[in-house]
Structure formats: structure tokens, C-alpha cells
Amino acid sequence: MDINAVKTNAKLVAEEWKEQVTERQQRTELQEDDYNQLKSINIPLLGVPQEFGGLWQDLQSTGSSICEILRILASGDPSVALSSTMHQGVLSPWRSGKVTEEYREQWNAQKAEVFQTVLEGSWWGTIVSEPGSGGDSGLTKTATKLDSGLKYFMTGKKHFGSGSGRTSYMTTRAVPEGEETPDIFFIKVKDIPWDGSQGIQLDNPWRGRGMRSTNSHAFTFTNFPATRIAWPGHSAELMASNGGLGPVAFTSVITGVVDSAMAHCRENLQKILATSPKLKAFQEVHWTQAEQEYWLINQAMKTTLETLKDGTSDRYNSLMLKEAVANLADSILNRLCKLTGGTAYTWYSPLGGWLEDVRALGFLRPPWALAYEQLFNMSINEQ
Secondary structure, eight states, X not given: OXXXXXXXXXXXHHHHHHTTHHHHTTOOSOOHHHHHHHHHTTGGGGGSBGGGTSSBOOIIIIIHHHHHHHHHHHTTOHHHHHHHHHHHHHTGGGGOOOOOHHHHHHHHHHHHHHHHHHHTTOOEEEOOOOTTSTTOGGGOOOEEEEEETTEEEEEEEEEEETTTTTOSEEEEEEBOTTOSSOEEEEEEOTTOOSBSTTSEEEEEOOOXXXXXXXXXXXXXXXXXXXXXXXXXXXHHHHHHTTTTHHHHHHHHHHHHHHHHHHHHHHHHHHHHHHHSSOOOHHHHXXXXXXXXXXXXHHHHHHXXXXXXXXXXXXXXXXXXXXXXXXXXHHHHHHXXXXXXXXXXXXXXXXXXXXXXXXXXXXXXXSOHHHHHHHHHHHHHHHO
């Protein structure tokens, strides 16, 4: 078992999914069969360190491979790829090895517990965002009541719970009792009903305009059991240890959608040119400009993955990549829809669905307003 084998098998899965694109774009819920298929090619193990029986070595050796695999999978089904991306990201705190001596024993025990759940078949997800927070987890209002040790009871509203119903565990943020700053918690959600009888009430099932089957539901939690991270009060350091992988992984998913859209449109244009002397000028211009923007995306992705490999990646570059590709991907899909004509506005052409899918990137953590505020502050401080 190695990452190259996962990548080879991911290509086979993606090709199978591409054949089902029309049916998959109609879905509004994640299918268990798809998650099982990802398990069969060891996708969950990508985020588990080798010492615990997984495939993760370190950010330099493994990070770029994860992004490449996500891009491949997203070319077949972006909703499944995006929801599974959360699993790789939320495991990142426990991949950190720089915990102080005071907490090392309980940290090692929790780390072993977390990774063992994955080896036993569990998927992890995230449900951090709260209504009214603008995507800023620093504004988390969800409260907790201490039970004992690292065990708490959590109460609050959460949304964008990607993978709901397919995940066994989810990480979240909440304010520990007696404190003011939110910290990292995780909750066990497998087989818990959503009727409020055991502390989880479904408020709104996901109804996204794009990424329609990511199951990014909204819930109210009431005195729901939650476990605090075993290095309490150090969420900033733990999340920073991810090295900017999160935004790059999200961007890889969207780039996979653009890959499929460009290939689809190129094939259709070639069929037209096989029987017609030329395209209309409008089509030629928009195709050529789409090619230019696609070239820019590929160059940006290539450079960013190289920074992951050589250890020079940072938050600024990862976030700049995410926002740049969000704009470019939206522009490309707009152009492809326009030059294709009326069929792009139907569900029997995948282009309109892909247009809404790529628009998800700008709303993924951090969403537009927060992302640009962060980029502005980092840019000014760089000078």
C-alpha cells in the first residue's frame, strides 16, 4: 500500500464516475457506496501517519500527493471529493508533534485514539461554522459545560457540516466553560438521530446551488457530548501545523472540476469543427481566453504544490491561490457556458452544474470577506 497505488486507483474511480455525470449532478445527498469506494482505495488513510498504520509521512512528502488525488477524484464527482477532503484536513492537529511535556502523555493517548478510529473504518468531518460568524471561528459562540477531564457538553448552532450522515466523528470549535477563547473539540456523531432526542436537531438539510450532494447540513446541539483537544488552549498552533494544506486541498477539488469542463468543451468544439469550416468569433475568443485562464490555474497549482514539497508553503500563498483560482474558475466556466449556448443552461449538459460547483471555492473557509481581509492584512504587513 502506497500513495502511488492510491493515485492510480483514484484515476480508475474518477473515470467510472465521469460516465455517470448526468445522474450524479442530480443528486442532493451523499451516497454510502461512494464513501465505501473511497475506503476501498485507502483514501481515509492518506491523513493517518505511517507510524499508526496510515500513509501520511509529512507535509512535504504527502501534502502535494493528497492534493493531486483530490483533483483527480473531483474530475469525476466534486461533491464526493469535497466532502472527503474535510477528513484529511481535520486530522491535521493530531499530526503535530510539538506538544509541550506537560500535556504529552494525554496528547499521545488521544492521538492514538483518533487514528485508531480511522483504521477501524471511521470517516472524520467538520462542523465549525456558525450562523452570523461570517466564517470566523474566532467569533464562535457555542458554549460548553465541563463534565470531567477533557469531556464536555456542548450547546449551540452550527452549519456547513460537510459529510453529515457519512461521518462518524466531526471536529468543531466551542468556548470551554470558564474561558473566553474557542478551542478545538471533536464529537462522535455516528448513528445519532437528528430529531433532538440525543442532543442533535437537524435545522436545515443542505440545499446548495453547487456542490449539491455534500450533505453540509445545519444543526442545533443541546448538551451534546464533546471531547476537547488534548493540548487545550493551543488551537492556533495546532491549526498552523497544517502548513496551508486546507486551502490548497479545496482549490485542488475545484481545479478538478475545471479539468473536466475544459475536456468536455474541447471535445464538443472539435466535433463542431469536424463538420463546419470554423467557429463563430465569439466562441473562438471565449475559448482562447478560457485556455489562458486555465493555463494560469495550472501554473499557480504547480508552483504551490512545489512549495508544499520543499517546505516553503505558508498561509499567504495558500490563501492567495484559493482566491485567485476562485475567480479564474468562475470566469472559465462562464466563458464555456456562453460559447456553448443554450444547452449549457440544461441539466443534460454538465456545464451549468459545474459552473455552480466551482463557485463554491470562494465560499469555503475562509469565505470571501474574511479571506480578503486576511489577505489584505498579510499583504500590508509583508511590505
